[in-house]
Amino acid sequence: MSASLENDLETNHHKNATDTLKRTPLYDLHVELGARFVPFTGYEMPVQYPAGIIAEHQHTREKAGLFDVSHMGQAVLKGPDHEAVSRALEALVPGAIASLGLGRMRYTLLLNDQGGIIDDLMVTRSLSEDDDGTLFLVVNAARKTEDYAYISENLPAGISIVPDEDRALIALQGPASVEVLSAKCPKAASLGFMRATSAEFDGIDCHVSRSGYTGEDGFEISVPAKNVATIARALLDHPDVAPIGLGARDSLRLEAGLSLYGHDIDETTSPVEADLAWTIGKARRQAGGFAGADRILRELAEGTGRLKVGIKPEGRAPAREGTVVQNCEGREIGRITSGGYGPTFGGPVAMGYVEAGFAAGGTELRLIVRGKPHSTKVASLPFVPHRFYRAKKV
């Protein structure tokens, strides 16, 4: 056999090569749980546990999954007040940050001057008035260095970015999350979607937000590294909670139609091309004034040459990243950027960029898999409906 198995064996063999990899504060717990590790953005991360990717995926959709995402970058942007710090960040992102309320968070994009995406990130306004003038950023592990340097170079005097290397981050995702978490951390249950609060978990101070990367209801918990194992073990003690590796994290986010940096988005893709125009608020579209605004406002008005879409292969064969997409006449009109098997969807699912003329839902296209054409159609995203928490109207 060749290809992936070889890669897996490489991972397992060459222990010396992994010596230079960093470990998260939960490494020992992953070992105890029987994780299989892979190198991922400079970290030795669990790709799966003995249950396997499909079982972990299903468990997250049905109950609650615990993810170690401590490799992600956590940083604090500090300034004299919210107005100053949010305007400084708004120069680099197209999301509305100034209008965020206390403890509100937003998904946005760090842009270069050409409107390309340097990173996608979560921005949370300070949790209380006492420390207003603070924004918490969570960025992709692979982009920490670039992000911090770029932000730092572009900040006005009096505002600084401070990476917080001493915090860990875990995510609890799935329909049972709220019940599981509220037993230990009652404040969590009252959080709305995309809101954050400081809270105690068995007496440990942490930041909890109602957010995630699976399409399910769930939470992310930021906590001092030294305390994270205590919290993770307490959560895993609950019968509805299972540890989930990067393999299922990827299949869950793919079914949810969520982009993965470095695959679906990068410095060459604009927010409009990436179908992320929804992250640009109305006021910011009118006022502009963010990096790459010229291109992005033009694309919003006139459209783009290519668009990111969902792709549903007709048969059983998965279409992986890099797969050529053709029109029915055999002309290449795009490429797959993320693709695999969707355990909840029950078949192969993919996302990719196609020429704008072929982006309408239902458009029939072809995928070239191992040299052979396979029928496919443009599909609306997500493949599996989002089940984020929405407050019930009384």
Next chain:
Amino acid sequence: MNVMSTVRYTKDHEYIRIEGDVGTVGISDYAQKQLGDIVFVELPAAGKVLKQGDEAAVVESVKAASEINAPVNGEVVESNSALEDNPALVNEDPEGGAWFLKLKVADSGQLDALMDAEAYAKFVEGLD
């Protein structure tokens, strides 16, 4: 007939079980464990002539695709269509019901260079 004694393995984790002049080809239990959940297989048509090392079939886990190569020269006489409907069978019974294809072995001399079960077990032990 002692079936165990007629199984040979490649360093790339394919097995070939010889009965007469036909070899049944699949992947080892070690290989399926390394791959994880299998979600797709692509099988060759009967009549396809393969040289040792040629791509004979494709197996895909949730994560990635891998090729299964012909352990020896031969002609495909049958492939296991049950795997197309139930790829997960590869995880459940890799060295039994989840065989991929049967080859009419063209050069049985090539079998001598492959590992027997004992040698393969040692080889795999060295990988962990």
